[in-house]
Amino acid sequence: MDPIAKPGTGHLARFGFTDNERTEAMAGPDGLRLWDPVARRPADDDAADVLDALYFAADPDLALFQLSRLAEAAGAEVLAEVRRDKALRRRLIGVLGVSATLGDLLVANPDEWRELLGEQNRRPAGYSTRDVSGVPLLRSGYRRELLRIVAADLTGAADVEVTMRRLTELADATLQAALDIAVAEQGSGACTLAVIAMGKCGGRELNYVSDVDVVFVAEPDGGADTETAMRAGSALAARMMEICGYVAWPVDAALRPEGSRGALVRTVASHLAYYRKWAKTWEFQALLKARPAAGDLALGERWLAELQPLIWSAAERPEAVDEVRAMRRRIVDAIPRAEVDREIKRGPGGLRDIEFAVQLLQLVHGRADESLRTPSTLAGLRALIEGGYVGLADGEALLRAYRFLRVVEHRLQLQRLRRTHTVPDDPAGLRWLAHALGFRPNAARDAVESFRSEWVRHAGEVRRLHAKLFYRPLLEAVARVPTEQLRLTPDAARARLDLLGFADPVGALRHIQALTGGVSRTASIQRQLLPVLLSEFADAPEPDRGLLAYRQVSERAGNTPWYLRLLRDEGPVALRLARLLALSRYVTELLVHDPEALRLLADDAELVPRTAEVLTEGFAAAAARHGDPETAINAVRALRRRELFRIACADLLGLLEVTAVGDALSAVTDATLRATLGVTAAGVPLEFTIIGMGRLGGHETSYPSDADVLFVYEPPPGMADDAASAAALTIAEDLRRLLSRPAHDPPLGVDADLRPEGRQGPLVRSLGAYQQYYARWSKVWEAQALLRARVVAGSAPLGARFLELADAKRYPSGGLAKEQIHEIRRLKARVDSERLPRGADPATHTKLGRGGLADVEWTVQLLQLQHGYAVPALRTPRTLRALAAATEATLIAPPDAAALEAAWRQASRARNLLTLIRGRATDQLPRQGPDLAAVASVLAPSAEPQEFLDEYLRVARRARQTVERIFGVA
Structure with a gap:
């Protein structure tokens, strides 16, 4: 029916x-x-x-x-x-x-x-071969046992795992009985024969209707030669397969060496020769499920034991992980398009997704952990959970999904006892399947809807977790570590530390033992991670630094449940963390005080700097949640620390171009100043604005930069000048104090030394006072400083009025007088001779050296002062935009502009990287040593440090020649 x-x-x-x-x-x-x-x-x-x-x-x-x-x-x-x-x-x-x-x-x-x-479940498994001496008896015996298994399955007397095991036991007994019949018909011949179960039969997870995959192993017996023995073995194997096909199911020997083209039966030595020389990765993957099932079991066990070293070294092949992944993709691609969403075995979210994920993890991690060496998918998955290779929640979700999908597969096959894995798409077929699975209609939904909901939920979990586990970047890294180095025994670890170039292997070993000691789940996961991380640390100039930093971060965050799970499971986090810790003291310090920031490394999208609008809103909201000014600004500084970590990581990982770093750091400083001003100026009836100067004004903030600013205020009508000045001074002083007070978060120095009269002048001035000063006293260097002035916080209208005032000074009508140009050149010469630190190398000083930042910026600023009144595009605080505008206006030749831009970019990046590497401000690029190697590894990863240095010097020399020609420096 x-x-x-x-x-x-x-x-x-x-x-x-x-x-x-x-x-x-x-x-x-x-x-x-x-x-x-x-x-x-x-x-x-x-x-x-x-x-x-x-x-x-x-x-x-x-x-x-x-x-x-x-x-x-x-x-x-x-x-x-x-x-x-x-x-x-x-x-x-x-x-x-x-x-x-x-x-x-x-x-x-x-x-x-x-x-x-x-009582069904007390019956012995399979059936006695004494009762099945002929093929018809074997067939009826098989059918009767199958009937009992189905009945126990359908009534809940046996769950899906018991059902799979009983079907496998029935298959084993059938193979043995069929072989016995073949021997009775043909004689034992001149060989002993072992039948190796593969695939689902090997994994003891057979379903109702499936080919039984096998491999045959034979050895000469009774003095026979090998050729005679193999002929006899092949005859027995062929007859056994024929009998099984008549009794129950086809026997498939296509997983043997060379597949259907290869010999049906081989000796142990022949198998070994093939697997040593010719076998592909997928063939070793198939051997994960190999299990002696019938015939001479001792021979089968010897064959399997001989193959073990080959199986568990297969993942060391450079292409192994990619080949397993490619095989899974080919399986999906082979599904007819109309069936792909209904295939519970091969389709996305199906059984194969679970099996391939488990097998790949077994291949990679089972090299060092023998507890993972099991042919059963469920046993393998449980071992992966127990060993910490798969998270508890993820593992349980996969176990539930596997059991559900296998039950669906069983019900589909029972209907006609046909091999199928495709959920029907017709309403009647779906209703039958839902009922067969025990779903019944209720007030909320019918049986089919209930089934679909359960199926979609499990399939979605499988797709998600398959992608998470199967494409885990850590797998390739683990696979690259030689097997003997995965076992972190003291002797193996010490030898590996020497090999990897650790300067203090004894100290490094202490770190490893502190991280991996004991039997806790935490220690287990650390034992998985550290062999890979050690390789990553070894790629850095100072491996010991990376391991020490990792221990510091782990001891700070290691007891939180998410930390090691994140490193093991989430995309590139572990490898990125290793690179960052080995390279950067700056990042390490930020992370030790904010371990939660590690989550940002899981996703490139999280490393994209936040926009100025988002930062301003977020920082202001954090400050507003607290009534006390110090608590409010502590919250702002904590957010700033998180953003500095985000930017530094993106920079070191090559995700940000240098001008984007400057923009991002400037936006963070802007948001910090705005939020802090909102606290210190709260309730004060005063127009107050902060003007960004220097690198902050030019959107070119670097990691060590203070915030160069001017404070401007306007008293409201009716307020006395003294009272307004005192109120404005309090706002500015409180802002500077709150942002520089000692704390775990990096301080933000607020530098107002570019104000009129410098440090001797008032910290804050009214707009009128600025007007008077600039009209009467200002010098040409102050006009140069104002080239970078922009409003960063406070009253926008007041800021706009200040910039109108600044424009008159920085873009003077008619440009600069000769004496003013001479004064700028004199000042630049003085900077070159007096401000370069004693002992500094002028060829490699990124800021004040030859071809450094100052050379480029003073040259561009001279062009702005001379021509800004006539070329509107030059009226920008950004160095490279002004350089591009000067080129467009033919004020500088394109080759010269390219030389200046290349030098500015290289010096800016090197200066930033030196700060990130050392954890403190520095402008001197060393000519040798680990810091140079670290900078080179980021800026020129394919070059040797000396090659990078030579290129740095070449670019700087060319820029210096351009500066001398344009700026006129002798």
Whole structure:
């Protein structure tokens, strides 16, 4: 009969039947006598129990039809037992309602229903080969045992794991019985033969309808030569396969060396020769499930033992991880497009996703951890969970999904005892499957909707976790570590530390022992991570620094449940962390005081600097949550620290171009000043603005930069000048104090030395005072300083009025007078001779050296002062934009502009990197040593440090020549 098509009507519909008239005929007085059509109710209490059992069948109509046929074939006894025996009733009706094929077999063999009597789970597994001395007996014995397994499965007496194990035991017994029959027919010949189970049979997770994958191993016996033995073994193997195909299922030997083209039977030595020289990664992956199943088990165990070293070194192949991943993609690509979303085995979110993830983790980590060496998917997954390779929640989700999907697969195959893994797409087929899985309609949804919801949930989890585990970047890194170095025993670790170039192997070993000691889950995960991290630290100029920093961060964050899980599971976090800690004291210090920031490394999107608007809003909101000024600004500084970490990591990882770093750092400083001004100026009836100067004004802030500013205020009408000045001074002094006070968060120095009269002048001035000063006293260097002036915080209207004032000074009509140009050149010469620190190398000083930042910036600023009044595009605080505008206006030749830009970018990056590497401000690029190597590893990863230095000097010399020609420095 067809699967249930739609809910029925009539009095029998409540029992799940779809055809009231037909059902009454079969269940009524002229049939099974279960239904009283006159009273429209069950014939008696026993009949009611039978009808209730029929309701819970996958297809009640089919179950009733097959029960009627069976009663006709087997006689009244079967009906009497069904009425009397509750256990038999559930088993028999479950079988009859789920599988038309099994029902037909029972009808054709009417005495076999008795196999379902009694205690099912106490029966011995499989069957004795003494009782199956011929093929027909073997076939009937197989069928009877299969019937018992199905009944236990459908009634919940055996869960899916027990069912898979019993099916595998049945397969093993069938293989052995078939081999015994072949030997009885042909004689044992001149060989001993072992049958190796592979695939699902090898993993003890066989389903109802599947090929049984095997490999045959034979050895000469009784003095026979190898050729004769192999002929005999091949004949036995071929006959065994033929018998199994007739009895139960096809036997597939295609996983043998060379596949279907290779010899059916090989010796142990022949297998070893093949796997040593020719085998692909997928063949070793297949061997993960190899298990002696029949024949000479001792020979099978010897074969497997000989192969173990080859299996567990396969992941060391450079291409191994990629090959396993490529194989999974090919499997998905081979699914017909119309079926891909319904394939519970091969499709995305299906069984293969779980199996491939588990197997890849086994191949990579099982080299050093023998607890992972199991052929069973579920046992392997549990071992991965226990060993800390898979998170508890993730692992449990995969276990649940695997069990659910295998049950779905089993039900699909039972219907016709056909090999299928595709969920039907027709309504009737879906309803049958939902019922077969135990889903029933309720007030909220029908059975199909309930099934779909469960299926979609599990498939979604599998897709997510497969991607997370299968494409974990750490896998490639672990696979690159030689097997003997994965075991962090003291001797192995010490030898590896020497090999990797650690300067203090004894100290490094102490760090490793502190991190990995004990039997805790934390120590277990650290033992997985450290072999890989040590390799990453070794790629840095100072490996010891990276390991020490890692221990510091781990001891600060290691007890939090998310920390090691993040390193193990989340994308590139572990490898990125290793690189950052080995390179940067600055990043290490930030992270030690803010371990939560580590989460940013999981996603490139999290390393994108926040916009000025987002930062301003977030910093202001943090300050507003606290009434006390110090607490409020502590919250602002904590946010600033997190943003500095974000920018520094993105910079070191090559995700930010140098001008983007300057923009990002300037935006953070702007937001910090705005939030702090909002606290210190709260409630003060005064217009107050902060003007950014220097690198802050030019959006070119570097990591060591203070915030160069001017403080400007305007008293409201009616406020005395003295009172307004005092209020403005308090605002500015409180702002500077709150941002520089000692704390875990990096201080922000607020430098107002570019104000009129420098340090001798008032810290704050009114706009009118600035107007008076600039009109009467200002010098040309102050006009040069104002080139970078922009409003960063406070009153925008007041800031705009200040910039109008600044424009008159920085873009003077007609440009500069000759004496002013001479003064700028004199000042530049003085800077070159007096401000370069004693002992500094002028060739490699990034700020004041030849071809350094000052050279480029003073040259560009001279052009702005001379021509800004006539070329509007020059009116920008940004160095490179002004240089581009000067080039566009033909004030500088393109080759010269390119030389200046290259030098400015290189010096800016090197200066930033030196700060990140050393953890403190420095402008001197060393000519040798680990700091030079660290800078080179970021700026020129393919070059040797000396090659990088030579290129730095070449670029700087060219820029200096351009400066001398344009700026006029002799």
